[in-house]
Amino acid sequence: MTPNDPLYANQWHLRMLGNIETIWNDYTGAGIHVGVYDSGVDYRHPDLKTRYDATRHVVVDGRVLVPDPDDSPGNENNWHGTGAAGLIAATGNNRTGVVGVSWGASLTGVNILGKTSPAYLNDPDPVGFLSAIHQMTRFDVTNGSWNATPGYASTFQNLNNPSAFAARLAAEYAYVSANGRGGLGTVIVQSAGNDDLDVNGNGTNVTRHNITVAAANQDGFVSSYSNYGSSVLLTAPGSETEGSIVTTDRSGTAGRTSGDYMGNYNGTSAAAPIVSGAVALMLQANPNLGWRDVQTILALSSTHTGTRIGASQHSAEENNFWQVNRADTWNGGGMHYSNDYGYGMLDVYGAVRMAEAWKHFSPTAQTSANEVRFSTGNLTVNGNNYIPDGSYLNVTLNVTASMILEHVDLTLTFRHGNFNFVNIYAYSPEGTRVLLHDGSTGEWNTAANGLTWTFGIDSLRGEAAAGTWTIQFVDTYPETADGFFTNVELVAYGTRPTADDVYHYTDELVEMSALNAARLSLNDTDGGIDWIDAAAVTGNCFVNLGPGGKTTIAGKEIAMGSGVIECAVTGDGNDVLVANSARNTLVGGRGNDTYLLDSATDAVVEKSGQGADTVIASVSYRLAAGQSVETLLAANKTGTARIDLTGNELVNALQGTNGANRLDGGRGADTMTGLGGDDTYVVDNARDRTVEAGGTTGGIDTVLASVSTVLAGFVENLTLTGTAALTGTGNGHANRMTGNTGANVLDGRGGRDTMAGGRGDDTYVVDNLGDLILEAAGQGRDGVRSGVNYALAAGQEIESLATTRDAGTGAINLNGNEFANTIRGNAGANILAGKLGADTLTGLSGADSFLFNSGLSSRNVDHITDFSVRDDTIRLDDAVFTQFAVGTLASGLFKDVGNAGARTDADDRILYDHRSGGLYYDKDGSGVSKAVLFAVIDTKALLTFQDFLVV
Known part of the structure; x- marks a missing residue:
C-alpha cells in the first residue's frame, strides 16, 4: 500500500529498503513494543501520540522516567529521540506528516540523554542508566541511536575490565537478551557511531547481543562519518553529514526546526531506528523468532551496496573492500561482507519474507538458552611471539569445537610501540581474512605498555569453527617500533552442525553467480531433511527437487545434483514447486503457485489470501486441513489411472482423469470434475458442484452425499450417507438413488429412475411411469408423490401414495400394492386403486373413481374418506366382480x-x-x-x- 501522508514522497530512505509497500499490505508492526532509549520523545506529537504506550515507562530509583525531552541548558539535541521515534513508528496513512517503517508498532520513550534524567548515560556512576538498560525486557525491540567514540579506553570501553562501562553494559545486554520476550530475547539495535573509526575500539559494539548498524547515503555508498569494523552487522540509510532524512521533530518551535518535522536528520542515529522498525515488522510476521534468529535473518537478507564486489579500488568514503566468506548455503556459496557495510543494506522486504518462512525450517527459536559456546581458554603464545618492525607475525591456534559460527570474540594480549602502525587480522580455518584493527583507531601509545582487548567478529556467519585459526600482526611502518603478542582466547558462538541444511536464495543470486558460476549448482551430500529457502525472492521461481532437475530462482537456472533435498519455500511470485520421491514439504508463499506432487505424504503449505494455488498430483492425494489451495488436479487428465482426490474445509476445485476417480471436495463449496470413467463424488456441502462428461466417455458416476443434493447432468447414481433427513434429486437421466437411515425425499426427475430409501420415513417423488421404488418391509413409513399415473411395485412396503400437488387438476391414476396403502389424489379426475391390503383412499375434489380390481377378503377392505355422490364413482373390475356386465x-x-x-x-x-x-x-x-x-x-x-x- 502507498500511504497518504503528505511528506511520504520526501522520505527517500524508505525506497532504499526493498519493496516496503508490499510488506505494509501485510504488516505494520502492530502489537510490537519498541523502547526508544534516547533524549526523550515528544509523545504529544500528532504523528506519534497514537503510537505512544505510557504503560511501559521505565522506573529508576522509584521515579518513572517521563519521556519529555530535557529543556535544561546543555541539552540542545533534545529533538534527537523524537526524530528516531518517527523513523521507527510515525503513524502511517493518516494524512499527516511522515511514515515510520513500522507505523503500527507502539513506542515508549526512555530518556537517557537528558542531563537531569536519573538514567543519564554519561553520569559518572551510571547505575541509573544501567537500571534502565536492565528494564529493556519491557520491550520487544530497543533502539539506541547513541554511542561513544571508539578509542580503546581501558577504563571505559574495555570488556576485559569488569568495572568498565562497556563491560557493565554488556552484562546488562546479555541479561536482556536472555530474559526479554519471555526468553526469546529483546532485540537490541545500536548505532555504530559517527566518527569514521573502527567500532572494535568500543566494547559496546563488540558484544554479540546488540545489532551494530552503519549508515549509507542516498546513493548507497557508506556515509563518510560512519564507523566500521568486523562487528558491524548491516547498514541502513543515514544520509551525508548535512542530513536529508525527513522525520518527526519536536512540535512547534521547541525542536530542531520551527515546524513539527525536520528534513535534516542524519547519521547512524537515523540508520539504527530504521533497522528497529524493520525488526518490528519481522516480529509481527513471526513473533516466535529468537534474538539470534533476527540477527541471522538480517544478515542473510541484506543486499550488496557501494563499490562492486571484487573491485580493485573502493570509493573515498569506504575504508574496506567487499569480500565473501566461506559459508556454503547463501545463494550457492558464501556471504558477502564488508567492514564498512556489514552484510549490506537493510532489505525490509527480504527480511520480513524470510522471517515469515523461518518457522518452516527453523521452528526452534535461537536464543541465549540454546546458544552453543566454545572457548579455547586464555592461551599463552609459545615460541615466536615477536612482532618485528616493518614485518609480520603469524600465530596459529587449533579449535576442535564442532559448530557453525554466528559470532566470534577474539581476546588478544599484546604490546606495541605504535598502535597506529599495526594491522591485526584473523584468518578462519576456511581461509576468510578478517580485519580486526587497521591502525586508525586509538592513540599511538594505546598498547605501548600492553593491551588486552576483545575484538568482535560478525563476518564469519555460516563458517565452521573447527580447524586452524591464524592471528596475524602486521607492522605497517618500518623503523618505528616493534612488539610482542603474548596471549589469545577465542570464544566462538553459534549452533551445532546438522545434516538438516537450509539453502537460502535471494534476488542477489544474479549478482553472485556472475562472480562465481559454481553457485548455480546445488548438491546436498550429507543427508538430513533439507530446505531451499527462496522466500525473499521477488520474482517467479521454478523449484524442481528431482535429482538432476533444473531449478530457476531469480531468473537463474540451478543444476540440481544427485543429493536429495526434501523441502522448499518460495516467495511472492507465481511459483512452480515440483516434488521428488522423498517426503516433501512445499511452501509457495504468495502468488498463484503450482505444486506437482508424486506422493500422498507430500505436504503443501498455503495460507489464506496468498493467491490462487493449484496442486497437480500423479497419485491419490488429500489436501491437509487449513491449507488454502484452490485447485486440486490429477496429473495426465487424459490417462485412465485411478487417482482419488480429497479437498479440505475450504472451497476447492477438483479434477480427475479419464479413469475411475473418487473426488471428495471436503467441507467447502467445491467443484468436482470427473472427466471420463466411473467416478465417485463425495458431496458434503449444499453448494458443492459436480461436472461430468456426457456421452459414452463419462462413465457410470455416483454421488455420495451427506447433504441434500441435486444431481448434475450426466451423473447416474446418488447415495445419501449419514443419518440426517436429506433430499436427493436426480436429473434427466435414469438415476439410481439410495437413501440413508434418515427420513429422505428422493426425486428422480425425468428419467426411468430406481429409488431405494432404506430405513427411515422416506418420500419418493415420481415423474416417470418407469420409475421403480424399492422399500423392504420394516424400513419406516414411506410415501410416494407422483406427477404421473403410477402403480406401486409388488413387494415394496410403501405406506402412502399421492399426487405431487393437491391443487393439481391433472388426471393422475394411482395404484397401490399388497400392503396397506394410503392413496390420495388431487383436484383432477383420479382413478385410485388400493389393490390388496387395507387401503385408505382419498380423491379430494374432482370426479374421482375408486377402483376395486383385486381379490376380496377380510384383509383387503379399503376406506374411501371423501366419496361424493355428485362427482365420484366406484369402479368394479368384472374380473373380480364376475356377476356383472360391463x-x-x-x-x-x-x-x-x-x-x-x-x-x-x-x-x-x-x-x-x-x-x-x-x-x-x-x-x-x-x-x-x-x-x-x-x-x-x-x-x-x-x-x-x-x-x-x-x-
Whole structure:
C-alpha cells in the first residue's frame, strides 16, 4: 500500500529498503513494543501520540522516567529521540506528516540523554542508566541511536575490565537478551557511531547481543562519518553529514526546526531506528523468532551496496573492500561482507519474507538458552611471539569445537610501540581474512605498555569453527617500533552442525553467480531433511527437487545434483514447486503457485489470501486441513489411472482423469470434475458442484452425499450417507438413488429412475411411469408423490401414495400394492386403486373413481374418506366382480340395507349400509356364499346403483 501522508514522497530512505509497500499490505508492526532509549520523545506529537504506550515507562530509583525531552541548558539535541521515534513508528496513512517503517508498532520513550534524567548515560556512576538498560525486557525491540567514540579506553570501553562501562553494559545486554520476550530475547539495535573509526575500539559494539548498524547515503555508498569494523552487522540509510532524512521533530518551535518535522536528520542515529522498525515488522510476521534468529535473518537478507564486489579500488568514503566468506548455503556459496557495510543494506522486504518462512525450517527459536559456546581458554603464545618492525607475525591456534559460527570474540594480549602502525587480522580455518584493527583507531601509545582487548567478529556467519585459526600482526611502518603478542582466547558462538541444511536464495543470486558460476549448482551430500529457502525472492521461481532437475530462482537456472533435498519455500511470485520421491514439504508463499506432487505424504503449505494455488498430483492425494489451495488436479487428465482426490474445509476445485476417480471436495463449496470413467463424488456441502462428461466417455458416476443434493447432468447414481433427513434429486437421466437411515425425499426427475430409501420415513417423488421404488418391509413409513399415473411395485412396503400437488387438476391414476396403502389424489379426475391390503383412499375434489380390481377378503377392505355422490364413482373390475356386465351397474343389483325395512333378495349383489358406510359384494345373492365387505364409505354417503361402474 502507498500511504497518504503528505511528506511520504520526501522520505527517500524508505525506497532504499526493498519493496516496503508490499510488506505494509501485510504488516505494520502492530502489537510490537519498541523502547526508544534516547533524549526523550515528544509523545504529544500528532504523528506519534497514537503510537505512544505510557504503560511501559521505565522506573529508576522509584521515579518513572517521563519521556519529555530535557529543556535544561546543555541539552540542545533534545529533538534527537523524537526524530528516531518517527523513523521507527510515525503513524502511517493518516494524512499527516511522515511514515515510520513500522507505523503500527507502539513506542515508549526512555530518556537517557537528558542531563537531569536519573538514567543519564554519561553520569559518572551510571547505575541509573544501567537500571534502565536492565528494564529493556519491557520491550520487544530497543533502539539506541547513541554511542561513544571508539578509542580503546581501558577504563571505559574495555570488556576485559569488569568495572568498565562497556563491560557493565554488556552484562546488562546479555541479561536482556536472555530474559526479554519471555526468553526469546529483546532485540537490541545500536548505532555504530559517527566518527569514521573502527567500532572494535568500543566494547559496546563488540558484544554479540546488540545489532551494530552503519549508515549509507542516498546513493548507497557508506556515509563518510560512519564507523566500521568486523562487528558491524548491516547498514541502513543515514544520509551525508548535512542530513536529508525527513522525520518527526519536536512540535512547534521547541525542536530542531520551527515546524513539527525536520528534513535534516542524519547519521547512524537515523540508520539504527530504521533497522528497529524493520525488526518490528519481522516480529509481527513471526513473533516466535529468537534474538539470534533476527540477527541471522538480517544478515542473510541484506543486499550488496557501494563499490562492486571484487573491485580493485573502493570509493573515498569506504575504508574496506567487499569480500565473501566461506559459508556454503547463501545463494550457492558464501556471504558477502564488508567492514564498512556489514552484510549490506537493510532489505525490509527480504527480511520480513524470510522471517515469515523461518518457522518452516527453523521452528526452534535461537536464543541465549540454546546458544552453543566454545572457548579455547586464555592461551599463552609459545615460541615466536615477536612482532618485528616493518614485518609480520603469524600465530596459529587449533579449535576442535564442532559448530557453525554466528559470532566470534577474539581476546588478544599484546604490546606495541605504535598502535597506529599495526594491522591485526584473523584468518578462519576456511581461509576468510578478517580485519580486526587497521591502525586508525586509538592513540599511538594505546598498547605501548600492553593491551588486552576483545575484538568482535560478525563476518564469519555460516563458517565452521573447527580447524586452524591464524592471528596475524602486521607492522605497517618500518623503523618505528616493534612488539610482542603474548596471549589469545577465542570464544566462538553459534549452533551445532546438522545434516538438516537450509539453502537460502535471494534476488542477489544474479549478482553472485556472475562472480562465481559454481553457485548455480546445488548438491546436498550429507543427508538430513533439507530446505531451499527462496522466500525473499521477488520474482517467479521454478523449484524442481528431482535429482538432476533444473531449478530457476531469480531468473537463474540451478543444476540440481544427485543429493536429495526434501523441502522448499518460495516467495511472492507465481511459483512452480515440483516434488521428488522423498517426503516433501512445499511452501509457495504468495502468488498463484503450482505444486506437482508424486506422493500422498507430500505436504503443501498455503495460507489464506496468498493467491490462487493449484496442486497437480500423479497419485491419490488429500489436501491437509487449513491449507488454502484452490485447485486440486490429477496429473495426465487424459490417462485412465485411478487417482482419488480429497479437498479440505475450504472451497476447492477438483479434477480427475479419464479413469475411475473418487473426488471428495471436503467441507467447502467445491467443484468436482470427473472427466471420463466411473467416478465417485463425495458431496458434503449444499453448494458443492459436480461436472461430468456426457456421452459414452463419462462413465457410470455416483454421488455420495451427506447433504441434500441435486444431481448434475450426466451423473447416474446418488447415495445419501449419514443419518440426517436429506433430499436427493436426480436429473434427466435414469438415476439410481439410495437413501440413508434418515427420513429422505428422493426425486428422480425425468428419467426411468430406481429409488431405494432404506430405513427411515422416506418420500419418493415420481415423474416417470418407469420409475421403480424399492422399500423392504420394516424400513419406516414411506410415501410416494407422483406427477404421473403410477402403480406401486409388488413387494415394496410403501405406506402412502399421492399426487405431487393437491391443487393439481391433472388426471393422475394411482395404484397401490399388497400392503396397506394410503392413496390420495388431487383436484383432477383420479382413478385410485388400493389393490390388496387395507387401503385408505382419498380423491379430494374432482370426479374421482375408486377402483376395486383385486381379490376380496377380510384383509383387503379399503376406506374411501371423501366419496361424493355428485362427482365420484366406484369402479368394479368384472374380473373380480364376475356377476356383472360391463357398464353402469344395473339398478336391481344394488341395495342399501341400511334403509328401514330393507330386505335382500337373490338379485342383490352390491350391498351397502349407509349407517356404517360398509360396502359388500355377495356373489350369489341369497346363496351359500356370504357377502364380503370390501370397502367402507367414511362419509356414509347415500349411494345408489348409479354410483357404480363395472369395468
